[in-house]
Amino acid sequence: MRLSGWGRYPCIDADLIEPTTLSAARESLAELASLAPRGLGRSYGDSALAEKIVGTRQLRHLRSFDESSGVLDCDAGISLGELLNLFVPRGWFLPVTPGTKFVSIGGAIASDVHGKNHHLHGCFSECVDSIEIMLADGQLTRCSRTEQPDLFHATCGGMGLTGLIVGARLRLRRIESAYITQTTHKAANLDEVVALFDSHGSATYSVAWIDCLASGKALGRSLLMLGEHASDGELSLSPKPTLSIPLDMPSTLLNRYSVQAFNELYYRRIRQTESQQRVGYESFFYPLDSIRQWNRLYGKRGFLQYQFVIPKAAGLEGMRAILQRIAASRRGSFLAVLKAFGAANDNLLSFPVEGYTLALDFKYETNLLELLSELDAMVLAYGGRLYLSKDARMSEATFKHSYPHWTRFQETRARYGALHKFASLQSRRLGLD
Numbered sequence: 001m002r003l004s005g006w007g008r009y010p011c012i013d014a015d016l017i018e019p020t021t022l023s024a025a026r027e028s029l030a031e032l033a034s035l036a037p038r039g040l041g042r043s044y045g046d047s048a049l050a051e052k053i054v055g056t057r058q059l060r061h062l063r064s065f066d067e068s069s070g071v072l073d074c075d076a077g078i079s080l081g082e083l084l085n086l087f088v089p090r091g092w093f094l095p096v097t098p099g100t101k102f103v104s105i106g107g108a109i110a111s112d113v114h115g116k117n118h119h120l121h122g123c124f125s126e127c128v129d130s131i132e133i134m135l136a137d138g139q140l141t142r143c144s145r146t147e148q149p150d151l152f153h154a155t156c157g158g159m160g161l162t163g164l165i166v167g168a169r170l171r172l173r174r175i176e177s178a179y180i181t182q183t184t185h186k187a188a189n190l191d192e193v194v195a196l197f198d199s200h201g202s203a204t205y206s207v208a209w210i211d212c213l214a215s216g217k218a219l220g221r222s223l224l225m226l227g228e229h230a231s232d233g234e235l236s237l238s239p240k241p242t243l244s245i246p247l248d249m250p251s252t253l254l255n256r257y258s259v260q261a262f263n264e265l266y267y268r269r270i271r272q273t274e275s276q277q278r279v280g281y282e283s284f285f286y287p288l289d290s291i292r293q294w295n296r297l298y299g300k301r302g303f304l305q306y307q308f309v310i311p312k313a314a315g316l317e318g319m320r321a322i323l324q325r326i327a328a329s330r331r332g333s334f335l336a337v338l339k340a341f342g343a344a345n346d347n348l349l350s351f352p353v354e355g356y357t358l359a360l361d362f363k364y365e366t367n368l369l370e371l372l373s374e375l376d377a378m379v380l381a382y383g384g385r386l387y388l389s390k391d392a393r394m395s396e397a398t399f400k401h402s403y404p405h406w407t408r409f410q411e412t413r414a415r416y417g418a419l420h421k422f423a424s425l426q427s428r429r430l431g432l433d
């Protein structure tokens, strides 16, 4: 079958095997010389792609839940959305969530995903007590911060290269409402939005939509959204309609004129410099999930998401230089998101470091890859790095320069027999054989 990540670039012929039991998963591992694990395919590039893929979509059982502590034991194929549907009405929420709920627990661990609260609560692994993993020889083992910690720190953020995650024990957090109190601040440029991030560092959630085509004095103009869980006791959301993009849009639909017009409207629709609204958690955390298959908007050739982080000391200067280069290229996307990261964790390949991260989409077109390579050099020069879960084209040299623990990662994989057995197009490209 033809398979790709969410960006639909690259797209390859692959065999996808979806075992329904652990013994079937073990048989698949025994039969295949090399394979990539896959969850729900929401990583953008080629990290869940290989000729042979073992998917976890059929491993979706809840094993146990302790109502007093919020400790949940579940299969790795269950999605964040399925968990939220079950647990929000009972007053529980995920301590860390990415910008889509169509992500599996295994995928969230393998990417060590971050949310809008990284500056306070870190990555997804912070709420993971232990992981159940099937190693290359089919053996099931458990790892945590105290049991086989080397395997735990390589698996969280390890992009499926240590083994097949089949289950996890997580800690959910208590909430009193399914609603979020959202405060929106309008920032006229990059300096203003960075100052706002700093002055609102105690806000639980923060994220800025940034107009990456604005230039000159308006470079980096943004809407900063802050969020707090409401406390009104309302634990159910009223259903919202979903739209879907039924077919591939002509890729010419998204061009610098349409994106510029969208950005102008989006920025100007908020009139006050500060405004407040009560919104359902789905609108706050997952605005794009209400448009099914929105990835078709970019046309048949797909798109690439480019996400980088620049450490705090160089953050403002680096972000300004990179935004100037993107604005000059006139290729900006209408989905550009800026967040502040807190301190890095101990996982060998987790992406966040303390600083600022920007994620933006680029339609795949001629000469795009040259522009992205130019941006890579700038990111590296400012001491930053790229997020593996969004990547489809970074070079081995860029990766190895910016992820200094890659050698320890490979040593750990070797200890658990994972080298060559667990491999993706991405891992081969990055020299993680």
Ligand SMILES: Cc1cc2nc3c(=O)[nH]c(=O)nc-3n(C[C@H](O)[C@H](O)[C@H](O)COP(=O)(O)OP(=O)(O)OC[C@H]3O[C@@H](n4cnc5c(N)ncnc54)[C@H](O)[C@@H]3O)c2cc1C
Binding pocket: 006, 036, 037, 038, 039, 040, 041, 042, 043, 044, 047, 048, 056, 076, 077, 097, 098, 099, 100, 102, 103, 104, 105, 106, 107, 108, 110, 111, 112, 113, 114, 115, 158, 159, 160, 161, 163, 164, 165, 166, 288, 389, 390, 424
């Ligand atoms: C609209 C949108 C918004 C997003 N927002 C964010 C965000 O805010 N923050 C963020 O961090 N990420 C974000 N992401 C990226 C997404 O959260 C990650 O790519 C996540 O890993 C996808 O999970 P998945 O189940 O789809 O995994 P896949 O895409 O299928 O796989 C991703 C990686 O995990 C590995 N993997 C998957 N399942 C397993 C398993 N059971 N065992 C071992 N390895 C496994 C794969 O081999 C691959 O390397 C976003 C993606 C989209 C489409």
